[in-house]
Amino acid sequence: MSKVSKHPSIVMPSVDEDKAITAAAKSDSDAQPLTPTQLKAMVPLKAVRGRPKSENPKQLVSVRYSREVIEYFKSTGEGWQSRMDGVLLQYVARHSRRA
Template structure:
């Protein structure tokens, strides 16, 4: 059984009505049409949602650390996970240089 849409029918204004609406909008100083430059600068709302995409994508993993290690990094305040990542990255960098 198909469902019939309950959406109301949209009636487009006539040319005369459209001209009257446009004239009224242009006469309102608070409702001026957007300039071509403003229209070009617009982006879809979904592009603005969420955190910006990082160039350095990180992997989500589940790891277990010693309680004292986690406690130390947490005690350094906000951003402790990034600092922990930085320490591990330095470790890897030093050991990669030494291996080559």
């Protein structure tokens, strides 16, 4: 059985080692510390990744439709759920004007 620990310990550098590491990093012209302006402009990667947040997010619901309706919309190809939503939006627009 292997003697490698599942939880390796982290050994922090001593104060002198930390000073030497910091001095070496500052002497490297390609690795200069960030300026306060650069640090202030930084945002978490999580905030910039993925799809932008919608101003009008759709709501997840469970609805039962007849087999014919589902088969028809699925037969129209990819994006069938958005097309279905569009048809329902048109219905709402037409019927809400009457009220």
